[in-house]
Amino acid sequence: MARIVMVEDDPLMREELIDILQKEGFETVAITDFHDIALQIATLAPDLVILDINLPEQSGFEICKSLKSKGIGPILVLTSRDKLQDELHGLYLGADDYLTKPCNRDRLLARIQNLLRRYEGQPSLIDGGSFSLDPNTFTLYKGSQSLVLSANEGGILLALVQNRPEIVSKRALSERLWGTDQYIDENALQVNLTRLRKTLRQLNLENQIETIRGQGYRLRG
Amino acid sequence: MARIVMVEDDPLMREELIDILQKEGFETVAITDFHDIALQIATLAPDLVILDINLPEQSGFEICKSLKSKGIGPILVLTSRDKLQDELHGLYLGADDYLTKPCNRDRLLARIQNLLRRYEGQPSLIDGGSFSLDPNTFTLYKGSQSLVLSANEGGILLALVQNRPEIVSKRALSERLWGTDQYIDENALQVNLTRLRKTLRQLNLENQIETIRGQGYRLRG
DNA sequence: ATTTTCCCTTACACCATTTGTAAGTGTTTT
DNA sequence: AAAACACTTACAAATGGTGTAAGGGAAAAT
Structure with missing residues (x-):
């Protein structure tokens, strides 16, 4: 099953995400050390990354950019920042989808499946x-x-x-x-x-x- | 420049879309004959399809499904149907993104660029x-x-x-x-x-x- | 139950493509 | 100017693709 890495600093939100995803059968890995996040994620070889924006050490925007330059994806931004400019910026940096909290459980899962489907049907070139x-x-x-x-x-x-x-x-x-x-x-x-x-x-x-x-x-x- | 095919039956909305996209430099082709839409689109060989759901002869959902089975994509659904169940259904059928009207111009363009970026560089399988x-x-x-x-x-x-x-x-x-x-x-x-x-x-x-x-x-x- | 029709499989021979060798040419280095 | 290195083209042998032939099995028709 697909491995999903989550970058979310709020403990309650993180546990809720883990619960939802594991019930769906996904393998979940949660980042809890918020230093050198892009490097940690690279070694985890995820099938998808769920990324918050407001984080302790680095902005999720910076992390998104770094992941993209390493060819790591897809990246689904899940954040409380619901201003249009933030969404545009995230997409511009290379996020594959941008969702705002609170997000309906079924919608989140559908968007995750959408991204996974698009990437996993592709040949390894x-x-x-x-x-x-x-x-x-x-x-x-x-x-x-x-x-x-x-x-x-x-x-x-x-x-x-x-x-x-x-x-x-x-x-x-x-x-x-x-x-x-x-x-x-x-x-x-x-x-x-x-x-x-x-x-x-x-x-x-x-x-x-x-x-x-x-x-x-x-x-x- | 990328060729975008639009399936939108409302003339005013269609003209507005054409205007926005052409100003951005896209080649636009608008479907005006709403029979055998999937076949028409196939011969147009688009780089992206913007698809309404409420259409005269066929549902946009059926068209989406048919396009997907022919390997035509990406497909961006743009519709006034804003219920969660409709979005889930569209994504389930293979839409690559689902946006509801009215949609901010910059947001639409950002989502289009997002999809085009993801598909260029990928073989057409x-x-x-x-x-x-x-x-x-x-x-x-x-x-x-x-x-x-x-x-x-x-x-x-x-x-x-x-x-x-x-x-x-x-x-x-x-x-x-x-x-x-x-x-x-x-x-x-x-x-x-x-x-x-x-x-x-x-x-x-x-x-x-x-x-x-x-x-x-x-x-x- | 028997015969006919349709479909599938395998082997063979011919044709097309791939590839190492040979020979010649061009450029760079000594 | 000579030697060394790299590139190109043509040829023949090896390999792979493919239509034909022949035989067998299963389903449909009689």
Whole structure:
């Protein structure tokens, strides 16, 4: 079941939330130490974060921004601040939904399900800057366009995406594709890189792969 | 700029919406013929749909459901129905957000931006019930698993998903794969269906395709 | 109960795609 | 100027996709 992390400093409200969510079958984790909240949440790997705004050490707005920059979501803000400007600010910072207290139990649950549904039906794609890559199938996505890379092309791109923005040596790429127990001429790597660059051009992804002479390759961006 | 399709039968409200959105730089398309709305919207390929609920021929709820089954989204419901049960129903049917009229202009725009931001960068997958399908590459997604179907297997599954839960005749499937100007033995369709069923089993998707003897096939769920 | 019809499955051969090798070219470094 | 490194294109072999053929099973018709 989905893991929901709650950032709420009012003890009574927190217990009530925990009760509602656990009755619904969710795994709940409540933040009680209000220092370095974004870091704590990152290590918890939540499926959804319920975030209050008025907190002791940091504003929920700051936390929201920090979570977003770490790619953690979805984030549902649940706060007593019911002014329109606060809602606009929260949404602007990247909150996925903004609800005000007091909130009807069924409404809260419906909004939570809504966010979970939207995120969990999505494939686990790895962000490559200007594109996304499915590590299972080597399917490359850019906007509404997509294409499937061949095994070799996909293996190379995956290695570069996973190590972005670090340089990946030719030796590491060769081992990634062919292992160490069979001899493949080094030129095969060059050829496959040329094929990959050509394929990337089909999605207008020019100059994504940068050559560092004598060291290896890296993904730009 | 993003294309927003509006389904609103009140002319004054519709004009006001168009004005607000165009001033913001959006491309707007307003539905004025209220028959077969889901089909019209599908051909428009919108980036977002603003949907009223009280409409002349069909309920916005039905349209929402139909759009969702065709993988069209996001959907922002904007309605005068402000009862909690209506909101819950809309979210249950798959609406991505539910706002009631009258709605503050800045709030509406913020919610629209919120949805657009969340969907751009995501591949356009069609919902198949227990799985999702990328119509470009025939990549099949189920949870964190994915695999790429062959052209024939993908073409068959796509047809079934797009017509779900309707029956698709063998003739329609054959025409989808081979057109009408070349003769392919009917058994080729049977063979490819067997191959597709075997591939689906690799993702534990048993019994997804139902045979209706003498009529055709349909997707379960 | 038997026959006919429809659907499914497996194997085979042909076609399309992927990929390592070979050879040539261009650029950068020594 | 020569050497080293990187890139590109073409070719042939290997691999995967797919229609056809043949056989079998189940449901419907007689």
